[in-house]
Amino acid sequence: MAKELVAFRNLETHFKTSAGTVKAVNDVSFSIREGETLCVVGESGCGKSVTAMSLMQLIESPPGKIVGGEIFFEGKDLLKLSKKDMSRLRGKEIAMIFQEPMSSLNPVFTIGKQITEPLLYHLNMTQKEAKARAIELITMVGIPRPEKIFHSYPHELSGGMRQRIMIAIALSCDPKLLIADEPTTALDVTIQAQILDLMRDIKTKRNTAIMMITHDLGVVAEMADFVVVMYAGKVIEEASVLELFREPRHPYTQGLLKAKPVINQRKERLYSIPGQVPNPVDLGENCHFHDRCEFCMEICKTKAPPLRAHIDGHKTACWLYEEEGKAQ
Numbered sequence: 292m293a294k295e296l297v298a299f300r301n302l303e304t305h306f307k308t309s310a311g312t313v314k315a316v317n318d319v320s321f322s323i324r325e326g327e328t329l330c331v332v333g334e335s336g337c338g339k340s341v342t343a344m345s346l347m348q349l350i351e352s353p354p355g356k357i358v359g360g361e362i363f364f365e366g367k368d369l370l371k372l373s374k375k376d377m378s379r380l381r382g383k384e385i386a387m388i389f390q391e392p393m394s395s396l397n398p399v400f401t402i403g404k405q406i407t408e409p410l411l412y413h414l415n416m417t418q419k420e421a422k423a424r425a426i427e428l429i430t431m432v433g434i435p436r437p438e439k440i441f442h443s444y445p446h447e448l449s450g451g452m453r454q455r456i457m458i459a460i461a462l463s464c465d466p467k468l469l470i471a472d473e474p475t476t477a478l479d480v481t482i483q484a485q486i487l488d489l490m491r492d493i494k495t496k497r498n499t500a501i502m503m504i505t506h507d508l509g510v511v512a513e514m515a516d517f518v519v520v521m522y523a524g525k526v527i528e529e530a531s532v533l534e535l536f537r538e539p540r541h542p543y544t545q546g547l548l549k550a551k552p553v554i555n556q557r558k559e560r561l562y563s564i565p566g567q568v569p570n571p572v573d574l575g576e577n578c579h580f581h582d583r584c585e586f587c588m589e590i591c592k593t594k595a596p597p598l599r600a601h602i603d604g605h606k607t608a609c610w611l612y613e614e615e616g617k618a619q
């Protein structure tokens with residue numbers, strides 16, 4: 292089995308708001324291995340992006356703060372690094388691409404300037420070396436006429452091309468981990484498929500680990516080796532992709548899978564999980580899914596279930612699989 296690259300251990304990231312404390316990430320632990328694609332999946336607001344931003348240490352503070360836990364990268368606790376060491380790591384060892392490439396690209400600089408910047412900063416290349424490498428990177432992400440693109444501005448490119456450029460920038464220093472936060476959500480379906488193909492290709496050729504944030508189970512099925520399901524700031528299930536689709540155990544995961552359309556199966560109405568994600572302010576110490584769960588028991592209303600492996604490598608946080616729950 293590949294070596295562990297990233298480990299979140301009991302991470303807690305909170306936001307202080309006028310309405311109260313939002314425990315956006317509430318005691319989250321999971322690992323990412325070298326060369327693995329791990330998908331973090333869950334409905335909007337469940338804490339996927341805040342987990343990734345905590346790893347990058349880009350949480351806006353105030354109102355946000357990492358109040359507990361550790362985040363290890365190659366055995367080093369990132370939360371103990373100085374600002375300077377962290378900024379050396381960011382963009383070099385760990386890179387990130389976002390949903391909307393236009394908001395990450397600077398409209399006033401050429402594509403060339405933006406691709407060469409990390410090469411000059413992190414790898415101390417000369418301008419000439421950086422340009423040659425940038426042309427290579429633009430070609431690698433499948434854009435024709437790289438010389439012309441090098442001198443273009445972001446607004447001159449299509450959405451799909453801009454996302455390819457973001458991937459080129461993210462890969463410029465050959466990072467060990469690429470974080471992709473909903474990288475295809477803003478793109479149309481054909482372009483989405485091309486970007487996913489490109490990411491799969493990168494993973495195979497460079498052995499880059501990918502932490503992919505998505506709410507789309509189609510993307511999970513296509514991309515993931517391993518899946519972490521989050522709900523209201525907690526990990527409620529984690530398993531290999533095959534295991535998760537074969538035997539989803541948490542009622543929330545089962546609901547997510549039921550909500551996915553399947554080719555060749557006509558349904559009158561697509562299933563949606565009844566109810567809503569709870570108000571994130573001042574959540575209690577119970578199972579946050581209890582009031583949407585058809586199997587809810589008394590214990591679920593008062594006590595949070597532990598996240599535990601009942602089958603090898605497949606963890607679930609649900610009282611249905613615990614002795615205390617079975618007794619009810």
Ligand SMILES: Nc1ncnc2c1ncn2[C@@H]1O[C@H](COP(=O)(O)OP(=O)(O)OP(=O)(O)O)[C@@H](O)[C@H]1O
Nearest residue numbers: 306313315334335336337338339340341342354571
């Ligand atoms: N700056 C902030 N101030 C207050 N609350 C915040 C802030 N940023 C995030 N949150 C809260 O943290 C929780 C988790 O948000 P997060 O963006 O991680 O969710 P997500 O699962 O990535 O959802 P999405 O798919 O919509 O991006 C949400 O309840 C959100 O409102």
